[in-house]
Amino acid sequence: MSTPLVMFLIFIAITVGITYWASKRSAGSSAYFAASRRVTGWQNGIAVAGDYMSAASFLGIAGIIAFQGYDGFMFSVGWLVAYLTVLLVVAEPLRNAGRYTMADVLAYRLNPRPVRAMASISTLTVSTFYMIAQMVGAGALVALLLKDSGISYHTAVIGVGILMIGYVVFGGMLATTWVQIIKAILLMGGTILLSILVLAHFHFSLSDFFNAIGHVTYHEKGQEVVKDFLQPGLRYRPPYGALELISLGLALIFGTAGLPHILVRFYTVPDARTARQSVVWAMVLIGSFYIMTTFLGFGAATIVGRDFISTHGGTNMSAPLLAQALAGNIFFAFISAIAFATILAVVAGLTISASTSFAHDFWTNVIHRGVERKPGEEVLVARISAFVVGAVAIAIAIVLGPSANVAFLVALAFAVAASANLPVIVLSIFWRRFNTTGAVAGLAVGLLASIGLILVGPSLMAVDPPTVTGTARHLIQAKAWFPLENPGILSIPLGFLGALLGTLLSHEPGSEHKFNELLVRSNTGLGAERAGSQ
Amino acid sequence: MSESVERYEADKTEWDRIAETREFKDLMATKRMFIIPAFVFFLGYYFLLPILVGYAPRFMETRVIGVVNLAYLFALSQFFMAWTVAWLYVRAANNFDKLAEDIIKQAEKRSPNQPEVR
Numbered sequence: 001m002s003t004p005l006v007m008f009l010i011f012i013a014i015t016v017g018i019t020y021w022a023s024k025r026s027a028g029s030s031a032y033f034a035a036s037r038r039v040t041g042w043q044n045g046i047a048v049a050g051d052y053m054s055a056a057s058f059l060g061i062a063g064i065i066a067f068q069g070y071d072g073f074m075f076s077v078g079w080l081v082a083y084l085t086v087l088l089v090v091a092e093p094l095r096n097a098g099r100y101t102m103a104d105v106l107a108y109r110l111n112p113r114p115v116r117a118m119a120s121i122s123t124l125t126v127s128t129f130y131m132i133a134q135m136v137g138a139g140a141l142v143a144l145l146l147k148d149s150g151i152s153y154h155t156a157v158i159g160v161g162i163l164m165i166g167y168v169v170f171g172g173m174l175a176t177t178w179v180q181i182i183k184a185i186l187l188m189g190g191t192i193l194l195s196i197l198v199l200a201h202f203h204f205s206l207s208d209f210f211n212a213i214g215h216v217t218y219h220e221k222g223q224e225v226v227k228d229f230l231q232p233g234l235r236y237r238p239p240y241g242a243l244e245l246i247s248l249g250l251a252l253i254f255g256t257a258g259l260p261h262i263l264v265r266f267y268t269v270p271d272a273r274t275a276r277q278s279v280v281w282a283m284v285l286i287g288s289f290y291i292m293t294t295f296l297g298f299g300a301a302t303i304v305g306r307d308f309i310s311t312h313g314g315t316n317m318s319a320p321l322l323a324q325a326l327a328g329n330i331f332f333a334f335i336s337a338i339a340f341a342t343i344l345a346v347v348a349g350l351t352i353s354a355s356t357s358f359a360h361d362f363w364t365n366v367i368h369r370g371v372e373r374k375p376g377e378e379v380l381v382a383r384i385s386a387f388v389v390g391a392v393a394i395a396i397a398i399v400l401g402p403s404a405n406v407a408f409l410v411a412l413a414f415a416v417a418a419s420a421n422l423p424v425i426v427l428s429i430f431w432r433r434f435n436t437t438g439a440v441a442g443l444a445v446g447l448l449a450s451i452g453l454i455l456v457g458p459s460l461m462a463v464d465p466p467t468v469t470g471t472a473r474h475l476i477q478a479k480a481w482f483p484l485e486n487p488g489i490l491s492i493p494l495g496f497l498g499a500l501l502g503t504l505l506s507h508e509p510g511s512e513h514k515f516n517e518l519l520v521r522s523n524t525g526l527g528a529e530r531a532g533s534q
Numbered sequence: 535m536s537e538s539v540e541r542y543e544a545d546k547t548e549w550d551r552i553a554e555t556r557e558f559k560d561l562m563a564t565k566r567m568f569i570i571p572a573f574v575f576f577l578g579y580y581f582l583l584p585i586l587v588g589y590a591p592r593f594m595e596t597r598v599i600g601v602v603n604l605a606y607l608f609a610l611s612q613f614f615m616a617w618t619v620a621w622l623y624v625r626a627a628n629n630f631d632k633l634a635e636d637i638i639k640q641a642e643k644r645s646p647n648q649p650e651v652r
Contacts, residue, residue, distance in 0.1 A: 070605055070609075080613055081615075081616045084616055084620065087623060088623060089569075089573070210601050211600060211601055213601065228601065230605065231603065231605070232591050242584070245588045246588065249580065249581060249583075273627075273631055276624065276627060283616065283617065287613045287617060291610070514546070516549045516553035517549035520552050523562065523565065524558070524638055525634060526552075526642075527541050529541065
């Protein structure tokens, strides 16, 4: 058995043990969906970091910086700064006024059935798209990392899927939380170690390190080129580079605070004050991690080099290959196992947020008008939907195959979160006049605008050379109508506009009836859901 | 189990009354005074980065220490900006908590069904 496989199995054994332990503490809605709201501030902070930092951050960012230098580091910045929106605007009101899902707050003073139905569609869209992107990435990655053990893409996708379903179905939010905590600690540990090794390679001289970044050598079209990797412009070039950067920034800054799998984490703590502390803990971890992508990404660019990475698995292998170059196969196995843990923790978080929204918003509140017909039904429905969501994600990932072009799905998830979810969350808390038509219109317009603009953008529309085949080809073989990969710059204003016009063009006397109640609850925590006793 | 823990409930007139009290208005004003400027500041500081990098790349390539340029230093400064704003917010929010606590106490004292049966 290869060393990476052994380390994967150790991680699986630990997390299965946790799931077994958590399964005995997950009876009842509050226990299953919100870990009885007894997660502490630092625990939740670490779990938020574990929920958030996906394979796209760990492997993806290291790869983008290794190949495109400074422009890749721009992602790192946005991914941290976005937490200020979470901290200042959404975390505390959400914890004060809601119970299990984002829609709890939206439905509070509006007509609950249409609002919840629409919010649930948006949540399921964000979560499944994001999940499919992770699953395809996971399959390709695990197959690559474990190729000596003979694990194929299909086996890897099914394995990741079964584990993720298992954590959520049996262990609920409590198991998901601890999988995320362990993953975040492993990820931070591995990243710190890798950063120290990079610095050691340059004899702990920052000036030697940065000088090397200033002269990165690689081959492009057979020609040797030397580039300063600290200079902007290797990825984002005129004519649309600047707009693309701004649009990406908007999607990150407003999208993070609308990601359902992040928002549900704030229901797992006892009160709003703890929710706030947990955002700060998360910011310390996430910020430190993204600063260290300097060492991961530029380290891979200078020590391993683009040429070698291109012929040994491509951009996503930058961090594991860096580990191998610095400390050999055992460290390669360790970093690979961390990447694996990273993916599992994120897909588990996505699965639980999707299934919670289906069970709580759609089943209990839309179909059965807020009445749980018998105790435990909501949790049972959530368990079944976790299974279904997971199975659908496995099936789609297998159909798409390892070479499918899925990076746009992550951009899509952030765009929908920023254009559909965030505007209605903010307006329902802060705008007295806001009403049901406005919420439904805002969610629908934001969702459709994001999907539509990505559909006609360069991620899905382009003319490929005939050498590109199968699912790696762009869906529509024509010149893109919309020039940006990130639609945020247009779709976010459209989402707000939909919410605004929907409100102003309709008359709904009841919508302001409970505004004061929501205002007082969300700002003081009066009557907020309490932690369970166990 | 948590589901059975009683939750503060009141009718509309009571919520409207609380929303009109001086204490609640003070809380909202205090929050606004911090949150709005902080939000505007961080948005401005953050979006200056993609705007400058996108529209003035030559300027951002100006080297400051060795090969380290303005673009990298400004990006790095964003991390410290975010941490500083978060730290200032937590300090300010301790004050919000005190104000909110008074409002909760008064409301629960007036409440006939005394929800404090934990």
